[in-house]
Amino acid sequence: MQAQTVTNDPAHDFLGTRQPLDAIFAPKSVAVIGASEKKGSVGRTLLWNLISNPFGGTVYPVNPKRNSILGIKAYASLNAIPDPVDLAIIATPAPSVSQVIKDCTYKGVKGAIIISAGFKEIGEQGIALEQEIKAEAQAHNLRIVGPNCLGVMNPHYGLNATFGSAMALPGNVGFISQSGALCTSILDWSFRENVGFSAFVSIGSMLDVNWGDLIDYLGDDPNTHSIVIYMESIGDARSFLSAAREVALTKPIIVIKSGRTSAAAQAAASHTGALAGSDDVLDAAFRRCGVLRVDTIDDLFNLAEILAKQPRPKGNRLTILTNAGGPGVLATDALIRRGGKLAELAPETIQALNDCLPTHWSHGNPIDILGDADPQRYESAIAQVAKDPNSDGLLVILTPQAMTNPTKIAESLSNFSQLQGKPVLASWMGGNSVEQGEKLLNDANIFTLPYPDTAxxxxxxxxxxxxxxxxxxxxxxxxxxxxxxxxxVETIFSQVYRSQRTLLTEYESKQLLNAYHIPTVETRLATSIEEAVNQANAIGYPVVLKLSSETITHKTDVGGVQLNLKNATEVEVAYQQIQNSVSPEHFQGVTVQPMLKLDGYELILGSSLDPQFGPVLLFGTGGSLVEVFQDRALALPPLNTTLARRMMEQTRIYQALQGVRGRTAVDLEALEQLLVQFSQLVVEQPQIKEIDINPLLAQTPEAGGSIALDARVVLHDQVTSDSKPAIRPYPTQYITQWQLKDKTPVTIRPIRPEDEPLIRSFHGTLSEESVYLRYAHLISQAHRITHTRLTRICFIDYDRELALVADHEDASGNHYILGVGRLSQIKGSNQAEFGMLISDHYQGQGLGTKFLQQLINIAKQEELEGIIAYILPENRPMQKICQRLGFTLRKDTEEEMMVAELTLK
Known part of the structure; x- marks a missing residue:
């Protein structure tokens, strides 16, 4: 009872379906609206570029005033063209573009590139025009690149749909830029450096086709090995993160983002008509989806090339081998300054180097093999350090000296071009004298750089x-x-809104944290002196009194905190002092708390809203000097334990949390879990605008672990309470309880990353027949349970697909997955494919029907238009289930599969 589908198995591409952007990147016919004979005009350049680089299709100039342009028959309008048109390139004044788009949709055109400027970058009038165009295009499935762009090149296809000066060289780098001017500069640079491209795209202001669409397209493109991006604004953050996270595992995505400084960000916003978000938040977003951010164009293309040639390092430990001390020191400084480390040579490596190097070699890393090193000495030393278990990468430096033979040494190094899990870099210094050696290394896929610090x-x-x-x-x-x-939580929020407030009191804030099981210091509310004394007596002295106010958050600033009160008399005096420190409308009593011994580290944990990414988490050194130290890390919710630990690792305080100078480490596992629970609070309660726990006291397990000493929460106005996370959180709404026919209880729930061990065990319960019916060919169990494959199955983006598992817990509390059902959105459409796989021991128990019913309900809630599955003809049980639930079946003779389809809209 297994349903075949393409998307469920990342290693299996069953269908050869056309990509939705093929009309733009691989058109069979192109119309140029605004084509012209006028020399130097955009319309003439576009037409000339198309016919000068034949892509195997037909070009139709459109100009109502001419019968022919550049010797090609011209048409008065798009509708006058007698044949179908795949791609329309529009180079007419902005006010006319709306009508041209209507002509495109009437004609059935599927792709358009709007070269014209004069849209949202000019203000409200341009924005209104864009919205009109977008509505028309979306209603008729017309995809648009631009407006205000240079155009698109597909060098492998021979398509130059730009007004650039020349066609890019074919290669393996997909380049996307938001700046047309930068495109022309990069193009000129690529000819000098002999860099080729699989695609060359000027994306413009992203009216329709955005970063996510292009990353998806290039991710599926076999000619693209890496994707490099020049970005000014991110646009649809959720689309970018979703696409980048899926593609980054198989193809490097490298971004240079302008606007790191506030002045540059303002200039970028003015140029693109978009608002700039926080640069630190953008860095956090890139980390979350596996995108590499660089600062220079050199780094952009250096990394694209080296990641295509060499494996990624497993860690930050580099071994440097050189024939001169100075360059080794330069490389070391550059390495350590940016967080890298010198690999500590293993004892066996040192002994082996002692055996093959002169007595006066450096006896450490950097490994200075001295200025008279010949090819044999280089090769012997490299052979030893290549085996060092403490190293994650190797940098070999050569400076031309009297006895140096750069070419022969390059030949020796070429023998070590592919070390397992270790990249090899080379810095051949010396200009023309090392040119031949550099060529040899590059031909051997060893990346060379002229300077060791750059390497x-x-x-x-x-x-x-x-x-x-x-x-x-x-x-x-x-x-x-x-x-x-x-x-x-609902009671707290209702109470706050009834009071016409958005600021929670400290007492309410801690109640909110307690609702999510985040430990807080015991806090009691008192609205009179007598009540404060009674609460203090109940807690036990010494105590702390704090102002309870519906309007004041920073209590210390107004004298609203009284510490270390040792008896009832001191409590009475402190209460009166706090009450007198503020006007009556700001005083709603005090909170009474135990005076804790601060035997730990004061941290801050908070969340605020970014205009592009929604809720953003902050963690770092806390206390009253939080703004002074500015030791903090940012991350996007939701978190799991791995992401929580990575967030902590980015701070300087993390070293202390692990234990320093004889102090015991704090309870890091509990702190991880606290961060996970806090992120759950943030994503599940969109009414929260800002929330801070400061200080969050991190202690050892013996001292009680981490505890929130103070908290501050601000809500949105009830009217504006939607703060959508940039990454869709775990969809708890799709969790249901159910029983198999034999009464075995199961929880049907969305899959999660933590399920990888359970999925690995699940694959051990499948017969070859079940595997064949599911994937239409046999896949060995060893291949099915590799970590790389299982991450693609368990670590899903709930915006793109949703997999359900049937989770059974036995009497001993052990969990087992009995089946998996998956719904994966088809790119470029509002439909999804489904597939399922049931353990052999639990087939015939109704689980397949239940899965499909649940997937249909989910598809309806997600507002999909339809569901489709590809089923082997011999898989009759699955076909019967589909028919019972309303699917229609048809035979696909080309693929020799049964196609099950269900229309939902």
Missing amino acids: AQVFNLMWRYSYNLQGIYETPILREGRKPDYQQ
Whole structure:
């Protein structure tokens, strides 16, 4: 009872369906609206570029005033063209573009490139025009690149749909730029450096086709090995993150983002008509989806090339081998300055180097093999350090000296071009004298750079990229927590809104944290002196009194905190002092708390809204000097335990949390879980605008773990309470309880990254027949349970697909997955494919029918238009289930499969 589908198995591409952007990148016919004979005009250049680089299709100039242009028959309008048109390139004044788009939809055109400027970058009038165009295009499935762009090139296809000066060289780099002017500069640079492209795209102001669409397209393109991006604004953040996260595991995505400084960000916003978000938040977003950010155009293309040639390093430890001390020191400085480390040579490596090097070699890393090193000495030393278990990468430096033979040494190094899990870089210094050696190394896929400090910087970028990817696909540990008290949260928020407030009091804030089982210091509310004394007596002295106010958050600033009160008399005096420190309308009593011994570290944990990415988490050094130290890390929710630990690792305080100078480490596992629960609170309660726990006291397990000492929460106005996370959180609404026919209880729930061990065990319960019916060919169990494959199955983007598992818990508390059902959206459409796989022991128990019913309900809630599946003809049980639930069946003779389809709209 297995349903075949393409998308469920990342290693299996069953269908050869056309991509939705093929009309733009691989058209069979192109119309140029605004084609012209006028020399130097955009319309003439576009037409000339198309006919000068034959792509195998037909070009139709459109100009109502001419019968022919450049010797080609011209048409008065798009509708006058007698044949179908795949792509329309529009180079007419902005006010006329709306009518041209209507002509395109009437004609059935599927792709358009709007070269014209004069849209949202000019203000309200341009924005209104864009919206009119977008509405018309979306209603008729017309995809648009631009407006205000240079156009699109597909060098492998022979398509130059730009007004650039020349066609890019064919290659393996997909280049996307938001700046047309930068495109022309990069194009000129690529000819000098002999860099080729699989696609060359000027994306413009992203009216329709955005970063996510293009990343998806290039991710599927076999000619594209890496994607490089020049970005001014991110646009649809959720689309970008979703596409980048899916593609980054198989193809590097490298971004240079302008606007790091506030002045540059303002200039970029003015240029693109978009608002700039926080640059630090953008860095956090890139880390979350496995994108590598660089600062220079050199780094952009250096990394694209080296990641295509060499493996990613597993860590940040670099071995440097050189024939001169100075360049080794330069490389070391550059390495350490950006977070890399010198690999500590293993004892056996040192002994082996002692045996093959002169007595006066450096006896450490950097390994200085001295200025008279010949090819044999280089080769012997490289052979030893290549085996060193403590190293994650190798940089070989050569400076031309009297006895140096750069070409012969390059030949020796070429023998070590592919080390397992270790990139090899080279810096051949010396200009023309080392040119032949550099060529040999490049031909052997060893990346060469002229300066050793640049090489060290490239290694740092490589390991950071690898580190980001490891964080995404490292299986987190599942620690089942208690369910939040949603009723208590609703009561708190209702009470605040009834009081016409958006600011929670400290007492309410801590109640909110308690509802999500985040530990807080005991806090009692008192509205009179007598009540404050009674509460203090109940808690036990010494105590702390704090102002309870519906309007004041920073209590210390107004004298609203009284510490270390040792008896009732001191409580009475402190209460009166706090009451007198503010006017009556700001005083709603005090909170009474125990005076804790601060035997730990003061941290801050918070969340605020970014205009592009929604809720953003902050973690770092807290306390009253939080703004002074500015030791913090940002991350996008939701978090799991792995992401929580990665967030902590980015701060300087993390070293202290692990234990320093004889102090015991704090309870890091509990702190991880606290961050996970806090992120759950943030994504599940969109009414929250800002929330801070400061200080969050991190202590050892013996001292009680982490505890929130103070908290501040601000809500949205009730009218504006929607703060959508940039990454869709776990869809708890799709969790249901059910029983098999034999009364075995199961929880049918969305899959999660922590399920990888359970899915691995599940594949051990499948027969070859079940596997064949599911995938239309046999896949060995060893291949099915590789970590790389299982991450693609368990670490899903709930915006793109949703997999359900049937989770059974036995009497001993052990969990087993009995089946998996998956719904995957088809790119470029509002339809999805489904597939399912049931353990052999539990087939015939109604689970397949239940899965499909649930997937249909989910598809309806997600507002999909239809569901489709591809089923082997011999898989009759699956076909019968589909028919019972309303699917129609047809035979696809070309693919020799049965196609099951269900229309939902």
